[in-house]
Amino acid sequence: MEFDYIIVGAGSAGCVLANRLSADPDVRVCLLEAGPEDSSPLIHMPVGVAAIVPTRHVNWAFKTIAQPGLSDRIGYQPRGKVLGGSSSINGMIYIRGHQSDFDDWQALGNDGWSFADVLPYFRKSEMHHSGSTELHGGDGELYVGKAHRHAATEAFVQAALSAGHRFNPDFNGEQQEGVGYYDVTIRNGRRWSTATAFLKPIRExxxxxxxxxxxxxxxVLRGKKAVGVQALIQGVQVQLKARKEVLLAAGAFGSPHLLMLSGIGPEAELKPQGITVQHELPGVGQNLQDHPDVVLCYKSQDTSLLGVSITGSPKMGKALLDYIRKQKGPMSSNCAEGGGFLKTDPNLARPDIQLHSVIGAVDDHNRKLHWGHGFSCHVCVLRPKSIGSVGLASANPHSAPRIDPNFLSHEDDVTTLLKGYRIAREIVDQPAMARFGLKDIYSKNLHSDEQLIELLRKRTDSIYHPVGTCKMGQDEMAVVDSQLRVRGIEGLRVIDASIMPTLVGGNTNAPTIMIAERGAEWVASS
Incomplete structure (x- = not known):
């Protein structure tokens, strides 16, 4: 039970690390995953995301503490608990973020993280449907394809154009602003998770x-050096030794949680739980950033939209048979096929909101089901000023961490989300969407700022992009340096979304894979 590298977490980053590091036949690599094999058919059929997210099936299904900014509601944070991690349960959208996001990281003192620096690592992973270009890779393991296009998605894009927004053929191209269709990690009608892309081909x-x-x-620490990991494996507690390094890839909740359980973190967090401080590191668990998101939810009589009804069920049944036979049709959809990156103020340098149009009625993370069919539009704030934290609820490693996103605590986030809500509603109200007969479930007769802000506080939650809790930097709250080494501890790195010093303007799976590509090179060369 001795290895050169132990990787904790087989998610978006962990599978990449396992692939790259084990390419050297002279090193032994161990990859630990708390969840099961990725054998569930719901993972591989893209529309299965609608059934996974609201349940505990291959899902940590974390809950937050009560959120004052959300009318004291308890939020919901689904995270993948399976090979592939959250890449096995996410919406499969491939977005890197705005190019300036990475220049911001460099400006914060993180050398080697500008967009020019990270672009080669995005391209390294990518197998883009259009082939290799200056901005896209064509030979990587991660297939990036075109999303299925429902008529409602096409109508949404046309409606956005009618509302004055420009069409963008590639959100990962030269410009991010505009509306259009998402590229997705779906290949031949099946989810292309990091487990499928990076782990399965090299499993043997x-x-x-x-x-x-x-x-x-x-x-496991020896003084200020990480020498292994204690784990409960199939019910048996074991200690695994790491000759070279322990690599945490457990995500924005899991990585800081494990550091604190190991005595690495702020004394104020560890001492109340009776955990001896092995290394004081005040930034562990701080700087939690996530995109606050609200969903405009509509009912429709159009049975081509996803849903359940007496008249629509035969159509859904046929769609399932078509998928089983050909891996095509609505069941091959990620549901969020189109959207946009828009500015709530034309004077802004970059988009500050993101839209996801969804070919079904998504309410409370799909935990609240509506009879019939529908359509939804997500609106999220891309660079929120509300900052939260992750802490310890218990010293028991099998208890969930304490998660506090602190959503909508900053008034600027409320203002931006309100503007975004109005923009989204204006798009859906365009004539191009009329054929679907959409009926607003929650805001039909709400028009004033006060009415809509009250609604936002009642309906906003995460769109599943938590980052930042082991941030990279040089200040006193930094947890890792620019090569992702934990400050003050030898042989220990964090390589996942938790190292992001600031939240990128977009979905976070692709940047996390890039971080793993970047980190793997540093690990292998050290």
């Missing part, structure tokens, strides 16, 4: 050990 390497049902409980 003799120097790679993959352990599922392996819940990491703490990092």
């Amino acid at each position: 390497r003799s120097n790679l050990t993959v352990m599922t049902g392996a819940h990491a409980e703490r990092i």
Whole structure:
């Protein structure tokens, strides 16, 4: 049970790390995943995301503490608990973020993280449907394809053009602003997770050990050096030794949680739980950033939209048969096929809101189901000023962390979301959407700022992009340096979305894969 590298978490970053590091036959790599194998058919059929997100099936299904900015509601944070991690349960949208986001990281003192620096690592992973270009890779493991296009998605894009927004053929191209269709990690009608792309092809390497049902409980330290991991594996507690490094890839909740359980973090967080401070690191668990998101939800009589009804069920049944036979049709859809990156003020340098149009009625993370069919439009604030934290609810490593996104605590976020809501409603009200007979479920007769802000506080929550809780930097709250090494601890790195110093303007799966590509090179060369 001795390895050169132990990777904790087989998600978007962990699968990439396992692939790249085990490419050297002279090193032994161990990949730990708390969840099971990715064998569930709901993972691989893209529309299955609608059934996974609201349940505990291959999903940590975390809850937040009560949020004052959200009318004291408890929020919901689904995270993948399976090989592939959240790339096995997400919306499969491939977005890098705005190019300036990475220049911002560099400006914060993180050398080697400008857009020019990271672009080669985005391209390295990518197998883009249009082939290799200056901005896209054509030979990588991660297939990036075109989304299925429902008539309602096409109508939404046309409606946005009618409302004065410009068409953007590639949100990962030269410009991000505009409306259009998302590229997705779907290949031949099946989800292309990091487990499928990076892990499955190399699973038989003799120097790679993959352990599922392996819940990491703490990092084993010898003084100020990480030398292994204690884990509960299939019900048996074991200690795994790391000759070179322990690599945390457990995500924005899991990585800071494991650091704190191991005595690495702020004393104020550890001491109340009776955990001895092994290394004071005040930034662990701080700087939680996530996109606050609200969903405009509509009912429709159009049975081509996803839903359940007496008249629509035969159509849904036929769609399922078509998928089983040909892996095509609505069941091959990620549901959020189109959207946009828009400015709530034309004087802004870059978009500050993102829209996702959805070919079904999504209410409360799909936990609240409506009879019939519908359509939705997500609106999120891309660079929120509300900052939260992750802490310890217990010293028990099998208890969930305390998650506080602190949503809508900053008035600027409320103002931006309100403007975004009005923009989205204006788009849906355009003639191009009329054929679907959409009926607003929640805001039909609400028009004043006060009415809509009250609605926002009642309906806003996460769109599943938590980052920043082990941030990269040089200030006293930084947890890792620019090569992702934990400050003050030898042989330990964090390589996942938690290292982002600021939230990118878009979905976070692609940037997390890039971070792993970047980190793998540093690990291999050290």
